[in-house]
Every structure is written in structure tokens, then in C-alpha cells.
Amino acid sequence: MVNAYRGEVAIDVNGETQVMRLTLGALASLEARLESGSLVALVSRFEEGSFRAADLAVLISAGLGMEEDEVLRAEFGGGPMAAARAAAQLLKVTFALPEAEESQ
Template identity: 55%
Template sequence: MANPWAGEVSLSLDGVPHVCKLTLGALAELEEQLEEGSLIDLVERFEAGRFRARDVLALIVAGLRGGGWQGRAVDLRAVEIGGGPAEAARAAAQMLARAFAPPGGDG
């Protein structure tokens, strides 16, 4: 079960719940993978609703890896995400909000 106070988000892959969390290491990995801009640019795209599928996938992979998953983006090609693309986007946005929420915030 994900702990929102620890910045965690739950995401179901092929019916199995996984904990996602944007740790500092996961954020560094994400920043390295971004094709343009910075993490702040990514946050701004999500806030404005201008995110791309590539943004969602990068966030999901980084969050899963921050939660201990050992896979890669290619491993998600044939995986059924519970709730589909809309749930993946919601989880990605929630991870960003929780990663950058001030202490004591409800992100």
C-alpha cells in the first residue's frame, strides 16, 4: 500500500499493485532522460495540461524505479496499467505533486 505522506503513489501493472515514488535518484534519472528542458519545465507542462505520453512514461518508469522496481521503459510496452492511460497520467501528476510538495502539504 502506498503511503502518500512519504510521496508514494500506487499503480497497478497487470493487476499487481506497485509503489511509485520520485526519490532524488529517480528524479536525477528522469532529468537525464528528458529530451528537452528541466524538471521544472516538466512540472509546468503537467500543470498546464500540455504533457506528452513520453512525459507520462518517463515519470512512471522513474517512479516505479524509485519504488524498487528493476524494469525499464521497454518492459512496460505490453503491461496493462490498471485504469489505462488516464490513470497513468493521474499517477504521474500525483508523483510530481508529492515529490515537490512542501513538508506537511497534502500533495
């Protein structure tokens, strides 16, 4: 079971449900791998729908703690679009404040 308050998102990888989460270490790794050089730029790419397959692979890799080559060979339940939706949701829950805190 995933906990959105912890920044967790479920994704089906090779027929098994996995939980993605971006820890501080994963975010640092993700930032280092991005050609754009910032996490804000990656979030903007996903919000605008202009992300690349490489962005998606790097993000899922960071969220799962898997090597990128494993992610590139993986089969995702629902196909690439489902993987993209899960990755976008991962960014959303990582950088969104819980609703109770937003109103303060």
C-alpha cells in the same frame, strides 16, 4: 499501503498494485531523459495538461524503477488516463511540502 509523506503513489500495473516513488537518483535519471532538460518543465507540462506519452512513460519508469520498454508494454488499471493521473500525483507529492510545514 502508500505513504504520501514519503512521496509514494499507488498505480495498478499488469493487475498488481505497485508503489511509485521518486528518489534523488530517480529524479536525476528523469532529468537526464527529458528533452526539455529540467524537472520544472516536466511539472509544468503535467500542470498544463500538455505532457506527451513519452513524458508519461519516462516518469512512470523513474517512479517504479522499471525499464521504459516494460512501462510501454504494461497494462494500467483504469487505462492511460489513470496512469496519467497517478504520474501527476507522483509529481505533486514529490514536490509538495507536507501541510504542517506549508504554514510555517
